[in-house]
Amino acid sequence: MIDLDETDRAILRALAGDATLSAGALGRQLGLSQPATWRRIRRLTEAGALAGRRLVLDRAALGFGxxxxxxxxxxxxxxxxxxxxxxxxxxxxxxxxxxxxxxxxxxxxxxxxxxxxxxxxxxxxxxxxxxxxxxxxxxxxxxxxxxxxxx
CATH class of the missing domain: 3.30.70.920 (Lrp/AsnC effector binding domain/regulation of amino acid metabolism (RAM) domain)
Incomplete structure (x- = not known):
């Protein structure tokens, strides 16, 4: 299990809401530099806390009601x-x-x-x-x- 601080939790919350956020945009949102944000995202990914990013499709809009x-x-x-x-x-x-x-x-x-x-x-x-x-x-x-x- 990985130790998470408040910044890590904020990154996870932000990415859960919008997984398309770039490290730069995420860093600006959280008050971090782009490199610092990228390092944290890489650490979270390597530790297994981030297992991928997923596109959510609207089933009903695609005809699966x-x-x-x-x-x-x-x-x-x-x-x-x-x-x-x-x-x-x-x-x-x-x-x-x-x-x-x-x-x-x-x-x-x-x-x-x-x-x-x-x-x-x-x-x-x-x-x-x-x-x-x-x-x-x-x-x-x-x-x-x-x-x-x-x-």
């Missing part, structure tokens, strides 16, 4: 390896996240689709045919509150 969370229980955990299931499900473009979880399900998937009919097609033709899939439980996302920022 439905998000469904699926709880997947594997039928026979001994017959199909977890790696086989993970590899197969990760190859489906509509599956945005694959989470191996402990509890009622073996996996939690976030699936996007254009509409409910499109989701049904993805579910029937792609997800239910994956190796080892036993039971699937679906929850349709109605709304989402996002709280941007570091932990």
């Amino acid at each position: 439905v998000t469904v969370f699926l709880g997947v229980t594997l039928a026979a955990k001994g017959r199909v390896s977890l790696e086989d299931f993970e590899r197969a499900v990760s190859a489906i473009p509509e599956v945005q996240t694959v989470q191996h979880v402990l509890g009622l399900y073996d996996y939690r998937l976030r699936v996007v689709a254009r509409d409910i009919a499109d989701f049904e097609r993805v579910l029937r033709r792609r997800i239910m045919t994956l190796p080892g899939v036993g039971a699937v439980d679906a929850n349709v996302l109605l709304s989402e509150e996002r709280r941007p920022g570091p932990l």
